[in-house]
Amino acid sequence: MNNAFVRNFLGSKKLASEVAQRAQTSVPAYKKFLQKHGFNVGDPFENLPKSDKETYAKVYLWNELLADDYEECFSIIRSSGSSGHKFYWPQMKSANRSSPAALKNFLENAFAIHQKKTLAIVGLSLGSWLGGDTMSWSLKSMAVDTTYPFFVFSPGNNLDEIIETINSTQSLVEQIILFVAPSAIAYLQLKATELKQPLPLDKIKYVVVAEPFAESLRASLQKRAGVADNTPFMYSLYGSADTGTLGVESQPTIALRKLLYQNSALASELGIESPIPNFFHFLSSDTFLETVDGHLCVTRWQGIPIVRYIVYDRVSLYKWKELRQAVLNSKHLNSSNEALIEILSKASEQLPDLLAVTGRADKCLIVGGSNFTEYILDAAVKCEELDQILTGLYRAKLVYEEDRQYLAFDLEIRQDISPEQEIIDRVYYSLINSLGQFKPSFRSQWQNIYSAWDNHPTKRVLKLNFIPWPGLSELAKTSIKQRGIIN
Numbered sequence: 413m414n415n416a417f418v419r420n421f422l423g424s425k426k427l428a429s430e431v432a433q434r435a436q437t438s439v440p441a442y443k444k445f446l447q448k449h450g451f452n453v454g455d456p457f458e459n460l461p462k463s464d465k466e467t468y469a470k471v472y473l474w475n476e477l478l479a480d481d482y483e484e485c486f487s488i489i490r491s492s493g494s495s496g497h498k499f500y501w502p503q504m505k506s507a508n509r510s511s512p513a514a515l516k517n518f519l520e521n522a523f524a525i526h527q528k529k530t531l532a533i534v535g536l537s538l539g540s541w542l543g544g545d546t547m548s549w550s551l552k553s554m555a556v557d558t559t560y561p562f563f564v565f566s567p568g569n570n571l572d573e574i575i576e577t578i579n580s581t582q583s584l585v586e587q588i589i590l591f592v593a594p595s596a597i598a599y600l601q602l603k604a605t606e607l608k609q610p611l612p613l614d615k616i617k618y619v620v621v622a623e624p625f626a627e628s629l630r631a632s633l634q635k636r637a638g639v640a641d642n643t644p645f646m647y648s649l650y651g652s653a654d655t656g657t658l659g660v661e662s663q664p665t666i667a668l669r670k671l672l673y674q675n676s677a678l679a680s681e682l683g684i685e686s687p688i689p690n691f692f693h694f695l696s697s698d699t700f701l702e703t704v705d706g707h708l709c710v711t712r713w714q715g716i717p718i719v720r721y722i723v724y725d726r727v728s729l730y731k732w733k734e735l736r737q738a739v740l741n742s743k744h745l746n747s748s749n750e751a752l753i754e755i756l757s758k759a760s761e762q763l764p765d766l767l768a769v770t771g772r773a774d775k776c777l778i779v780g781g782s783n784f785t786e787y788i789l790d791a792a793v794k795c796e797e798l799d800q801i802l803t804g805l806y807r808a809k810l811v812y813e814e815d816r817q818y819l820a821f822d823l824e825i826r827q828d829i830s831p832e833q834e835i836i837d838r839v840y841y842s843l844i845n846s847l848g849q850f851k852p853s854f855r856s857q858w859q860n861i862y863s864a865w866d867n868h869p870t871k872r873v874l875k876l877n878f879i880p881w882p883g884l885s886e887l888a889k890t891s892i893k894q895r896g897i898i899n
Contacts, residue, residue, distance in 0.1 A: 417730050417734035418728065418731075422765055422767070423696075431700070431711050431717060434480075434717070439717055441473070445461075445468055462704060462709060462721075462722055463718070463722065478502065478716060484505055485505070486508070487502070487545075488502050489503060489542040489545055489653055490542070491541075504715055512554040516554040516558070522619075522663075523587060525560070525587075529587075532551050532562065532589045532591065533590050534568070535574050535592040536591055537568055538566065547621070548564070552566075563581075571599065572607070574590070575600070575611065576609075579609050579612075586615070587617055589617045590617070590619070591619045593620065594623050597618065597620075597629070599805070599885045605827070613636055620649075624689075624770065624787055624790070627670060628673075628795050628796045628799070631670075633645070634646075640751070641751055641752065642754070644663060647660065649661075649692075650769055654721065654723060655696075656714065658695070658701070658710075659696075659769075662693055662763065664736070664756055665691040665692065665693065667756050668739065669689075671752050673688050674752075675749060681742055682738060686849060693732070694729075698712060703727060706728070707723065726772075726787070727769050733762075736756055771785060777789075777810055778810075779810070779817065780861075782847075782851040783851075788851070789806070789808050791846065791850065801829055802823055803881055805823075806822060808897050816871075818872075822884065823878055824878075824880075824882075825881065826881055836878075843876075
């Protein structure tokens, strides 16, 4: 890794110390937590222990975890439960009062909603989950105060309603912004095909939350929509119920990610491994971020204050100015990168620094000593090469037969695709190639060991089970987030 643009923290250390000191004196659960782990009230910030949901939030009574100004809260939201445990987080008025205005500013800059008649559709799971509830509230709050046409529809993840509304209103608006989990986009398009109600792909833009995604997804969607590579099309927001929103993509960070995705030599020069992370500008001024063993560590005063709290996402922190310059100075740039280079060269050096996020790190499958996180498996299954065969939805687990280890996939196959041997082989070798690219140790093992059984389908190291659409999509309807690894 090029240390010239790596940061160890983002935000104010002074603010972090103040949050920690206040928690030590006013939050009963945090006092007990320090005592339990052999620390004293008054210990300096850098000496304080790390905490997480298992060791802190779930251990103490909810009312013991609350801030001393908890009465300033105005709502309670819950985490998605995708890690196996739901939790309830009170939201502060002060931290959320500016959210509608911030969202309005973002959408005006990203999609020029002040110049184009726009329909916004909240296709995220509603109810008490942060993503859907907060997005619907923020959009409707800002819509009330706009001086231009901006309409909001919040059907949640009801695909039929989304499709019906898009097709019945498309002639009334210039663009449709769909707020959705990235894994749901393929299901929406497949459902529209099944209903024989094709979507106006050239009008649809996306704001995605809840999950990381491979850059191949954005590339595939733009190609289908006939949208140029340098046109505002799909943005991702980053945050969690535990921490609130922490970052957002911009056209320059999207251009950066596309460059690294398209140019492996550039990524290698910078020391950024595949799958390429999402790059988010850090926007939460009341938050202090560190990295601990590659995991995100957050300190923030909120309804339930968190001090050195581990969020199990694999994250690196980068200096924007230095990383941008390193890319522009690279000898590996070529003419095919021209449009993306122009976006980066015109971008301000003063943009906020970056979180580079490569997805959840608390779940992985270990195959012959090679660790495969969901982020890696997502990138392998959802690659452009397999886009016409698979929907992108999968379930992966380890299985053992006669003391031999296999990586087993349930893979949802697109309509009208038959899993004949040619298709099976194409998917198998694509996955082998992708997994080997992300983990050279696995490629070496396949070349030296596993490939000997490739001519015996039942003995291949990857066991592929093809499920006709919508076999897995139907199951995904009740989930807020897609989780590919199953126990």
